[in-house]
Amino acid sequence: MTTHLTPRNPKLTAEHDVATPGGPASAGSPTIADSMAAAFAAKHAAAPSAAILANPNRRTVLQGAASIGGGLLIGLQLPGKARAESGAAAVIKGNGTAGTFAPNAFVRIAPDSTVTVLIKHIEFGQGTYTGLSTLVADELDADWAQMRAEHAPANDALYKNFAFGLQGTGGSTAIANAHEQMRKAGAAAKAMLVEAAATAWGVPAGEITVSKGQLKHPGSGKVGTFGEFADAAAALTPPSDVKLKTPDQFTLIGTDVPKLDTKSKTTGTATFTLDVVRDGMLTVLLARPPRFGAKPKSVDDTEALKVNGVVDVKTLPRGIAVYAKDFWAAKKGRDALVIEWANEGTEARSSAQLIAEYREKAKSPGLIARNDGDVAGTLDKADRKVEAEYVFPFLAHAPMEPLDYVIEKSQDGKIEVWGGAQFPTADQGAIAQILGVRPEDVTVNTMLAGGSFGRRATPVADIASEAATAFKARGTEPLKIVWTREDDIQNGYYRPLTVHRLAASLDGDGNITAWDETIATQSIVKGTAFEMMMKDGIDPTTVEGAKDLPYNIPNTRVSVHNMEAGIPPLWWRAVGHTHTAYATEVFLDELLEATGKDPVQARLDMLGDKHPRLTGVLTAAAKAADWGSPMPEGRARGVSLHKSFNSYVAQIAEVSEGDEAGIPKVHKMWCAIDCGLAVNPNVIKAQMEGGLGYGLGHALYGEINIDNGTVTEANFDSYRSLRINEMPDVEVVIVPSDEAPTGVGEPATPPAPAAVANAWATLTGKRVRQLPFSRTGDA
């Protein structure tokens, strides 16, 4: 069930706050957002064909236009040429021909009155189609039934994420960065429709009302639809500024409007990349090296080429590509390859060795991320000292749709691709560079993606690059690259293996007097286009959620050791928070237990009055769960609290001993979130349920083990996923807020493992210091 409380007085800031959203990996500071953009631009400045510098002339023009709106009104003030170009996007689904009203880069109104919103953030389950369309529709006063959504084309100038400086999805930023932009796009379209109707009817615009997609002039009794005035409105100049609604005028924002993509996803008609078929298309599978980065020493493709349906075999930088007429032939062909790999220079260690090395390193402080007071001195003098170590495995994202990409070259030499493009212009730039064409000659069709959890957001555009490389090697037929699940689990990018070492001192009253946290892990951004996010050698994604520990502890130190390993690291749903939330909230619970304090009340006491939104969600979760009330025999509860991506989440888990030794049965979880204005409570609730389920499943079962440089797990039989019988009941409380909306895609993931571990410790007395609960890996 959901308890949703309507916001009393949502305060939507008049100025767009670029500082609000976090990066795909960020702790949400403007510094990170800015530096990410700068880092990306700088990196790609050295690569002339990269997307970010694509077509500088157009970019300059659009940026100039955009500046009219103070950096916000991109798309609302476009010169004619740019409008025509952005209008081309509406042709994608055939409703963008004559008569379509394209007032800006985001809104298309067809003669039949359907309103299509161009969505700049990929829809992969988190609800961008619905959420961003809601913001447009509300200001437009459209009827929800007339709303449609489709992905925007690749274009940084028009569709950049304000948190990144380039087009992309991540860091739970979609609503946070775009809410005002979307509302203004809708309001501008409405103003132009009203003006067109006023002219046609010969009445003052101010006397026209708009409601549920209908224009009305009460005085004359005239009524009209959006479609009737689409043509006339298209001839008008967009307004230079628009007045937005006050929250009491919202009709759709804050309501559970039905999701725009549900029907197609319920009838099997939603089209994912895997479903794209082009004439004469071949399917390509790559044989990838067992060790990351290994190169083929020898390839014998004799038997592979004999497989019925196999067309060709090529050696590419990332593996041996088998081109075939269908998936099965490609797979059989790949199975028939005989490859000897050259492992020189590749990672040869195992998880156990890496853990041992990281543990050793974490025994002494690293690069200082935070240093309040005198931690070392306080610890030295302490009567009572508690220490603990937490170990986190590599994790694979394993989105439900295996990775895939489709690429085609047309007669005129232009390239068209279809993919789950999380950074569309990065894909575009990478493909252009590989194929030696201009970025603007690469049309990127962003498809609905069957999940991502970060995997489709590699700084190197690995999936798109692989498709382009495979295409270049053969150069003719359209190709569909498909990764098998084994490829995905064994040859991808991972949440890096991480060790946290914590030490704390307690005074005679049980107060925590010092907190010392040392983190040893690989940096995610080091060596990538995002490296300039690093400050003083510290990757912000390593320390997010630890560096900003909110509790009142006079002496606090957080430090980092950047470890090197040949296993590709990547942001994984909630990134650094996935381990920092666990280490901090489980260790804190251990300290509170040692001093006999109530986990909820003690947290509230340590937050004081400085963190009202954290105390708000914690209080709400405790109230919903009736914290402290009796439970059935054999059960226990645990709590956790964590801020990530500028949203605040408290969770309480109720567990018992399950059928499998050492693995809790999680009966119920309560989840309170404060994400500012709740645009669509049903979507928020779904993200809380799914997000905590994702965190829970990996905490219970998820582990990628490396043995001699090679991933041990291969598929869902060994990389175990949460299943329905393991999913708890979930009660979500959306705490009313008058703040601007913030992210919901990631913030429910970090606290879940900690809440369960804390409940488990209360139940069994055992603190789980190495994940997952079902651990088979060695330490």
Added chain:
Amino acid sequence: MSQFELRVNGKTHTVDVDADKPLLWVLREDLKLIGTKFGCGVAQCGACTVHIDGQPQRTCVLPVEAATGFEITTIEGLSGKEAEAIQAAWTEIDVPQCGYCQSGQIMSAVALLTETPKPTDADIDAAMTGNICRCATYVKIRQGIKDASQKI
């Protein structure tokens, strides 16, 4: 390559494919029924679930030659009161997130309600455990099945 006759969604199709080609890929590539998805290839995730003579079956490991002579129903061919109730319930509460696993989830759920119109939580667990949802939409899947059950 050999010819196989398949009964899919009430129609007879003849396909000329390798005998060991899994039914999943025959449906998707040869019959263009793309609603059935590839998720794992080893019958672990359930994204490829269809009905074979009314029973939910994983098609990613089922050779086409083993699928002849049966009535095969895919998401595109779903009909009947259980299917309508499930799809209506799914739409009503917006079950899907990324949606990729949902054809398989729906095929399993419809088979469950056809066999057991009033399933218990244990029945739902037993019938749906083979279908992974990486978005973990399980709370809504469970609710959707219960809502649909009330309406048939």
